Amino acid sequence: xxxxxxxxxxxxxxxxxxxGRMHKGATVVANPPAAWVPFRVFRPEQGQRRVYxxxxxxxxxxxxxxxxxxxxxxxxxxxxxxxxxAPDPR
Numbered sequence: 001x002x003x004x005x006x007x008x009x010x011x012x013x014x015x016x017x018x019x020g021r022m023h024k025g026a027t028v029v030a031n032p033p034a035a036w037v038p039f040r041v042f043r044p045e046q047g048q049r050r051v052y053x054x055x056x057x058x059x060x061x062x063x064x065x066x067x068x069x070x071x072x073x074x075x076x077x078x079x080x081x082x083x084x085x086a087p088d089p090r
Contacts, residue, residue, distance in 0.1 A: 005032050005062040007042070009071060015042040017062060033060035042071050050074035 005017040018041045019034035020027050032040065040060075042050045052074040059066055 003031060007062075007064065007067045007071065009068065013044050013047070015044050015071070017042060017067060019060070032062040035060065040070060040074075041077075042074055048079060049077045051077055 006014055007017050008014045017032055018029040019032045019037040020029040020039055020041055021037045022028070029041065030037065037060075038054055040052045040054060042052070050071065052070040054060065
């Protein structure tokens, strides 16, 4: 298993970088580089996560220049309420 990968952008925001794929309705993640994944997640310590969809044949090595380019092209993930209370049926 490879070590955790972190990337700090030009603004000083630090991201944990994870490679992932969906399997049976759940997200399976691994530390980069993982050859079997279609996307890379950039998870900041605070704020919204971003996802970059890897292309066939694209480099997956966690090199700073490549991570910077992928982060710039990444999409923000939708914000979901976690453990939101159920609506009152009354």
